[in-house]
Amino acid sequence: MFGGIGRLAVRRPWLTILAWIIAAVALGLLAPQLKATTDQADFLPSHYESVQVSRLQEKAFPQQETPAAVAVFQRSDGGKLTAADKTDLGKVVAGLQDRKLDRIKSVETNPQSVSPNGRIALASIFATVKDPYDVKVSESVKEIRTDVKELLAGTELRAGITGAAATALDSQESAGDTDAMIMQATLLLIIVLLLIIFRSPLIAILPVLIIALTFMVATGLISTAAELGGLQADSSITAILIVVLFGVGTDYILFLLFRYRELLREGHDPKPAMSEAVGRVGETIASAAGAVIVAFLALLLSSLGMLRAMGPALAISVAVTLAAALTLVPAVFSLLGRKAFWPSKSWRKQPGHGLAGRVGALTARRPGVVAAVSGGLLAVLAVGAFSFNPAFDSESSLPKDLESVRAGEDLQRGFAAGQTDPTWVLVEAENGARLKQADLDAYRQRLTAAKLGQVTPATVSPKGDVAQFGVVLREKPAGDRAIELVSGPLRDAAHQAAPDGTRALVGGTSAVLADIQHATNRDYSLVFPVAGIAIMVILGLLLRSVVAPWYLMLAVGLGFGATLGSTVWLFQDIRGEQGLLFTLPVIVYLFVVAIGTDYNILMAARLREETRRGRSPAEAVREAITRTASTVGAAAFILAGTFGVLLLAKNSMLQQMGFAVAFGILLTAFVMALLLVPAVTTLLGRRAWWPGNRNTPVGDGESHRDPSPEKPHETVNAGAGSAT
The missing domain is CATH 1.20.1640.10 (Multidrug efflux transporter AcrB transmembrane domain)
Structure with a gap:
């Protein structure tokens, strides 16, 4: 075909x-433009509690607004705000309101926006759209930063802008044009390596x-x-x-x-x-x-x-x-x-295959040693995967000199970390009945007694059947501790304390991330095994074997663990980071396991070809490594180099992704495909291809003469399903 x-x-x-x-x-x-979304809650199934909260809020509190960004004011000397400072702050807020920026509805402050210690004051920036990641909103936040500096001239105040829109803006500018960087690096690597090879x-x-x-x-x-x-x-x-x-x-x-x-x-x-x-x-x-x-x-x-x-x-x-x-x-x-x-x-000349030939000869002579060393290396690196700690706080990966990061730290000098992004607890009456104020007051007292955060008074919907409480956590909403509190103690307390005839739901950023964590763990336990079985079936059909797919997939699993473990050791243990990008296992799965399997297939197909042409297992592995090393090496360097460019980014999560994929591809190509798989295949001998016909010369309808062992390079192209 x-x-x-x-x-x-x-x-x-x-x-x-x-x-x-x-x-x-x-x-x-x-073709239409590809639409995108950055709101992770949009990707959760409807049965998750945080999604139910979001939908109930839209229904019961359609007028509720959450600031897209927050301006954090303080004195330049770090002291308490004076009456004159508060007057100046009011003038700045009024000046920002008069600018009438695109998709900015209002800029507001009030006496309650001053921290209890009197050192920090806040101004909320509300957008005309609900999506704080809207591009126009981010552009307006950038203009507000410039305007604030002008308006603060001559005062004792300084300010910084933080919040969702400001963080999104800083993330984009910090990462730079990542797509362009990846594209340019990829093109350069492809061109240079192909020029060197050919x-x-x-x-x-x-x-x-x-x-x-x-x-x-x-x-x-x-x-x-x-x-x-x-x-x-x-x-x-x-x-x-x-x-x-x-x-x-x-x-x-x-x-x-x-x-x-x-x-x-x-x-x-x-x-x-x-x-x-x-x-x-x-x-x-x-x-x-x-x-x-x-x-x-x-x-x-x-x-x-x-x-x-x-x-x-x-x-x-x-x-x-x-x-x-x-x-x-x-x-x-x-x-x-x-x-x-x-x-x-040079295309006319037979290559010398110096290093590749020596590696092939070594593997043919000492397959047990090569298998033990290569497999042992992967196993040792894989141990680190057991310490993997998923991190959901994207802000923690940003450079510390960004304005949104500095302003967020300043905010915590006067307020709890969750002040601008509270966790929401909603109480809904069954059958649309009206809630009783006495029940809501008692419910708030029970939540407060749990000592998980400051609980705001209830806001009741116009119909009276839904009440909303805000729980201001002391921890950062996207931090590990906040996610742990919301997913466990807070939800347990909220559910158990719900008045008779009502149900309680917990939502907000921390709850969304807790649900994403649960969904991710569930997905890992389902998606990875199903993909592994499907790949095994394809390998079995290609190799006409029920034996080879098993050890090939075991090798792939070992490579996955080694990649993740190496990243954990470098970033968590050596660099001291609290956790790694929570989607890192999926990224490793996509690029190291899925794409890296190409190299295993290439090697296994060539091994099968050489065996079917009558070579002994040792001769087959020597020939296969000699012939495929240059192809595997070139392809691996291009893909690994592409991701390696991300190590130059300032964002630590981009660095984690770049290292994991680059190092994982190199492990897959040079340790697994060129050493472990050929060595194990040699140890198994012709049993690796059972029950396929292992000795029949191959062809596709044309006549091909099997090469003699004395002249292994004359007609190595023969063989259906062969690899380069």
Whole structure:
């Protein structure tokens, strides 16, 4: 089948290229814009308590407003605010109100906005839209910061702006243009590495252009699917798509070009060589893509909309990349023929395979030692994963010199950390009955007695059937301690103290994050096993074996643990950070497990090919490592280098993500795929391929002579399902 696809693309190259260009242009012009959301509560299922609170608030208190940002005022000398200072503060607030900025409804303060110790005063900034992450709101907050400095000139006061909108603005500016940084780093790495490997400017540039065209088609299809299917996408999907498409796309192009070059070295003409290369490596590419696609689609089982929306989008991007690798790439390079390698003539010479050959020979001679050392290294690193502590406080990862961070710390000098973002406790009467004030007063007393935070008096809805209490926690709402308090003691106390004939619900930022934590743990226990089983099935079909998929997936699990454990040790134990990005296991799953499995598939397919051609297990592993090391190494360096750029970011969570994926990909490629998997396969011998026919020479309808052991490099291209 894959040989037929290759021959069709080679025979009709211009038609194939034109079809891709038309698809990219049409989708670019006609496809809708991909919508995004940054409100994590939007991604939780409706049965979670925090979501129920949000909906009940909208119904019972439609006029309730929460500040989009908060201005924190204090004296320049840190002393108590004087009467003159308070007068100046009032003038500043009035001046801000007169500016009438876009999507800013009002700027308000009152005597209660002064802290009990008299050192801090607050002014609430209300927006005309409910989403504090709205771009226009952030732009107006930026203008307010400039205006405040002007209005405070000549006074003894200084101020800083914090709150959701201010934090979102600082996060964006702190991270810089992350998408552009990732794109530029990826392009540079791809071009430089391909130039080093092939010594041809055409081969260095063409894959970038091909993947860029694929990116246009994929994003168009994703946005169309999102529009037609009502799919929500997280705001980070664009950056992830860039890495997936360029990382996976480069992998598949390298798989194909390395095999194409092998065939040219053996004397094949360019067009037949490209057709045969697709036939030989097509099954490996399709299997690798299939493993990645099912891993991404397993995210559909997630209860978090953030992950559920990400899965289909990434699966579509990989499917498009697979189609391009099997059609567009052969069409382009069949037109160029041997000129693609100009001006280098090294493609005509058989490579020396110095280091790769020595590694292959060592693994063939001492498979037990290699398996023990490589597996032991991964196991030791994986121990750190047991200390993984998920962190939900995105503000803690921001640089400490940002205004929103400094202002938040200043606020805590006069108020509790949860002052501007209280936890909400709602009491709802059954059957729409009116609540009794005496019951509400008693309920507030019971909540106060729990000593979890300051409890505000009840606000009763116009219908009288819902009452709302604010609980101001001493801890930061997004901090570990606040999440622990809300998910356990506060919810328990609120539920147990509810008056007869009512139900109590707890919501707010801390409650949302507590529910996300619960949903994430549930998703990990379901999504990962399902994805593992699906990948095992694909491996079994590719390798025609029920044995190999088991140890391959065990190796993948060990690599996952080693990646997560290494990150824990570096950031939690060495750098002393309180926790790691709570989505880090998913990120490792997406990029290290799913994409990194490509390298295992590449190696396993080549091992199977060499074994089926009559080689002994030792000869097969030596040949497979020698032939695949350059492909695996080049692909891994490109993907790892792309994420490694994130280590330059000031945001510690971006640094965590960059290190985890970069280091994990290198572990997967150089420890697992090139050492552990070949060593274990050698130890198992031909049993690794049971019950497949292990000794039958392979072919795809054409005649291929099995090479003799004395001349292992003459016809290494033979073998269905082979890898580069």
